[in-house]
Amino acid sequence: MSSCGSPAEIQSLFDKRFTYKKKEDWHLPAASEILSSDHKEFSHFLNLKESLNEVKNLLSDKKLDAWHRHTSTTNKAGRIVPEVRRQANAELCTQAWCKFHEILCSYQLLPSEALYRYELNTLHLCEAPGAFISSLNHYMKTHVERCDWSWVANTLNPYHESNDGLVMIADDRLIANTLPWWYFGPDNTGDIMTIRYLEGLQRFISNMSPVHLVTADGSFDCQGNPGEQEPLVYPLHYCEVVTCLATLGLGGSFVLKMFTLFQHSSINLMYLLNCCFQTVHVVKPGTSKAGNSEVYVVCLGYMGKETIHGHLKIMTAHLGAAVGVRSLFPQHSLPETFLQCHHDCCTYFYKHQTQTILENLNLFSHLGPEEKLHLDVLRESAVSYYMQRFHIKYIPRKHWLVRKSRLGCSFNAQWAGSRNRRTDTYNERKQREALTWSEKVAQGYFSSVLEDHAAGNLGSGCFLEGTSNELRPQEWSFLQGQPLSRIQSSSFCDCDLLNKYNETIQGCCAGGPISSLAMFLCPSCLLQPPGDVVLSLLELAQEGHHVLVCGVYSVFEDLHQRQWSSAFLDCAPVEQGISVLHDGQPVYQQQLLSAVLRAFQQLQEGDSFLLPVQSALTRFTAGIVYILWHCFRVISFSCPTSHLTHGTSAVLLCCGYQPIPSPVLQCLQQLQQLVDQLVSSGCAQQVLEFIPMEELLQGHILGFLWAVNGAIISRSLHVIGRREYEKTLPSSSLLAPERPASEKGAQSSD
Numbered sequence: 001m002s003s004c005g006s007p008a009e010i011q012s013l014f015d016k017r018f019t020y021k022k023k024e025d026w027h028l029p030a031a032s033e034i035l036s037s038d039h040k041e042f043s044h045f046l047n048l049k050e051s052l053n054e055v056k057n058l059l060s061d062k063k064l065d066a067w068h069r070h071t072s073t074t075n076k077a078g079r080i081v082p083e084v085r086r087q088a089n090a091e092l093c094t095q096a097w098c099k100f101h102e103i104l105c106s107y108q109l110l111p112s113e114a115l116y117r118y119e120l121n122t123l124h125l126c127e128a129p130g131a132f133i134s135s136l137n138h139y140m141k142t143h144v145e146r147c148d149w150s151w152v153a154n155t156l157n158p159y160h161e162s163n164d165g166l167v168m169i170a171d172d173r174l175i176a177n178t179l180p181w182w183y184f185g186p187d188n189t190g191d192i193m194t195i196r197y198l199e200g201l202q203r204f205i206s207n208m209s210p211v212h213l214v215t216a217d218g219s220f221d222c223q224g225n226p227g228e229q230e231p232l233v234y235p236l237h238y239c240e241v242v243t244c245l246a247t248l249g250l251g252g253s254f255v256l257k258m259f260t261l262f263q264h265s266s267i268n269l270m271y272l273l274n275c276c277f278q279t280v281h282v283v284k285p286g287t288s289k290a291g292n293s294e295v296y297v298v299c300l301g302y303m304g305k306e307t308i309h310g311h312l313k314i315m316t317a318h319l320g321a322a323v324g325v326r327s328l329f330p331q332h333s334l335p336e337t338f339l340q341c342h343h344d345c346c347t348y349f350y351k352h353q354t355q356t357i358l359e360n361l362n363l364f365s366h367l368g369p370e371e372k373l374h375l376d377v378l379r380e381s382a383v384s385y386y387m388q389r390f391h392i393k394y395i396p397r398k399h400w401l402v403r404k405s406r407l408g409c410s411f412n413a414q415w416a417g418s419r420n421r422r423t424d425t426y427n428e429r430k431q432r433e434a435l436t437w438s439e440k441v442a443q444g445y446f447s448s449v450l451e452d453h454a455a456g457n458l459g460s461g462c463f464l465e466g467t468s469n470e471l472r473p474q475e476w477s478f479l480q481g482q483p484l485s486r487i488q489s490s491s492f493c494d495c496d497l498l499n500k501y502n503e504t505i506q507g508c509c510a511g512g513p514i515s516s517l518a519m520f521l522c523p524s525c526l527l528q529p530p531g532d533v534v535l536s537l538l539e540l541a542q543e544g545h546h547v548l549v550c551g552v553y554s555v556f557e558d559l560h561q562r563q564w565s566s567a568f569l570d571c572a573p574v575e576q577g578i579s580v581l582h583d584g585q586p587v588y589q590q591q592l593l594s595a596v597l598r599a600f601q602q603l604q605e606g607d608s609f610l611l612p613v614q615s616a617l618t619r620f621t622a623g624i625v626y627i628l629w630h631c632f633r634v635i636s637f638s639c640p641t642s643h644l645t646h647g648t649s650a651v652l653l654c655c656g657y658q659p660i661p662s663p664v665l666q667c668l669q670q671l672q673q674l675v676d677q678l679v680s681s682g683c684a685q686q687v688l689e690f691i692p693m694e695e696l697l698q699g700h701i702l703g704f705l706w707a708v709n710g711a712i713i714s715r716s717l718h719v720i721g722r723r724e725y726e727k728t729l730p731s732s733s734l735l736a737p738e739r740p741a742s743e744k745g746a747q748s749s750d
Contacts, residue, residue, distance in 0.1 A: 126218030130174035165489030210249025437507025
């Protein structure tokens with residue numbers, strides 16, 4: 001390491017650690033006192049919190065993207081991640097990967113007994129995108145000669161449509177290729193904050209005993225209220241701790257991400273962990289940004305759930321988001337010796353964090369050439385120090401968890417949308433949150449979609465050629481879960497666009513549900529008669545074959561007038577109105593599946609099929625498209641611009657029917673029976689998926705679904721939002737609507 005790199009300064013970056021020195025009077029209160037009282041804060045801890053928030057408030061007027069760029073520049077460990085990725089060929093190498101590798105190399109997380117028996121069982125909570133798992137795999141491949149390693153992971157299911165896309169991790173490269181190892185619970189959401197999830201998890205890992213290591217890396221975006229991050233995240237931390245205590249084996253280890261530890265709720269959790277483990281450490285990894293509140297609690301030597309059976313039973317019964325209302329322990333049950341030790345811990349990390357924030361603020365406006373040179377030297381020295389101290393070694397790709405991706409994978413840079421990207425200041429965010437939907441429209445929040453007038457047929461030129469791959473119904477299973485309440489995310493569209501569409505629907509539905517979009521027409525969009533749209537697409541159909549049309553919609557009326565050889569499949573559309581549930585309504589899915597099965601009974605080889613769809617945001621509807629993809633030579637779609645009736649947001653055109661195999665047809669008929677049963681009985685269950693997600697994420701179908709949903713949402717969002725936008729304009733500006741460029745005459749260029 002270069003002598004110019006300030007060795008002491010670099011070493012101190014990786015030595016931010018605190019160890020609790022247990023005393024004899026540290027023991028749990030009686031089980032009857034668990035969750036029996038209200039929270040009562042300790043004033044000397046709140047003083048630290050208020051002091052830290054005063055320092056954080058100095059950032060309230062800083063643009064978030066500019067501040068992040070600046071702190072990335074001043075981050076002394078900022079070059080470690082790319083260098084580890086390059087030099088060690090590390091799989092899914094992120095900051096989380098490097099942080100966990102530090103912890104693995106600094107503490108005896110893996111019991112020697114487990115390694116002696118060549119067996120290791122690990123459980124990873126709130127793990128997306130999977131960096132802890134890949135980091136542990138790298139460690140095992142480079143530090144352990146032989147070991148039979150089994151792992152199970154949890155996270156909010158990135159494929160469950162009711163999960164908020166803004167709180168989930170977009171990167172599913174590992175998840176998509178290792179789905180059998182991920183447990184999302186009986187409701188398929190992946191939410192660990194319910195007793196049903198814990199019970200299901202215990203059954204899922206029952207053959208993986210004992211569990212030697214549990215990690216919990218959970219959090220969520222608190223940028224809307226950063227000063228209250230600790231109480232906001234506490235219910236999640238509580239559920240992570242209880243899940244660990246209920247699943248970890250005797251002598252096992254636990255790694256938990258937390259933040260500030262000032263409030264009574266966090267103090268209680270830290271006391272609980274100190275009473276349940278032989279040793280508890282708090283560490284701020286060097287590769288964790290020094291200015292944030294993130295710390296990791298490392299607990300070694302679990303004393304076993306038998307020692308806390310009564311306490312654990314009560315804590316388990318109170319799993320849920322509302323757990324923060326009551327105090328885990330009464331204030332008087334916490335020994336003074338523990339409170340003093342904990343205060344020393346909080347003060348230690350408080351000083352490091354505030355010092356870093358103030359240094360970064362000073363450099364924000366005074367980062368000259370000399371300071372930049374000094375930082376560059378430190379950053380290079382930090383790389384060398386990290387690689388040497390934590391014994392980073394190269395592994396070939398054949399030792400990765402995902403040696404060769406079988407999937408195209410849903411994570412793609414151009415599809416990731418703008419989730420979690422913020423460029424505004426904290427003050428600007430709070431001001432925008434106070435705006436009504438109409439005020440956001442008036443201030444240009446939706447300007448990009450409002451001004452994007454349709455230039456003609458949406459969907460033209462997008463084709464999905466039939467695959468020769470055989471359908472494998474023997475690999476299908478009917479995945480059930482609680483009924484969807486709304487579609488907040490989808491693997492088959494840009495979630496930022498979907499969020500805007502949902503916000504628009506809610507804003508427009510303030511006076512009641514929208515029964516049809518037919519009333520919303522934009523005069524500036526280039527209109528194209530729906531008959532022309534359909535007929536132009538039907539050129540793909542083979543001559544001499546019939547066209548089967550699903551439903552008697554006006555969009556198909558002129559097919560008969562043009563003497564096209566067609567037949568109508570009489571299927572009445574579901575009358576449900578436009579809502580944030582989109583194609584997730586069970587009755588709609590029942591009708592869609594029924595229409596497809598009836599079509600298969602009438603279609604002859606070579607025929608074509610026109611199927612109106614509302615959208616394809618859910619796994620269920622995407623599965624229908626998947627089936628059609630395998631049964632037709634070519635699939636395309638159209639979003640008519642001159643006629644928009646609910647239920648016909650888009651029309652799938654399927655050309656060149658190839659008869660469906662009997663086993664597939666039988667499987668779909670069984671699916672229909674199940675769906676019919678669930679709908680008719682009013683059961684609190686819904687079929688969420690029947691085609692394995694791995695199949696929906698590979699090949700060209702993923703891009704096709706993105707195109708279909710993008711066109712549907714963009715068109716609908718445009719016409720609804722445009723109508724509301726025009727309400728904010730002076731009436732004189734509406735007299736002569738602007739024509740699209742294709743209808744304007746030649747213009748001079750002066």
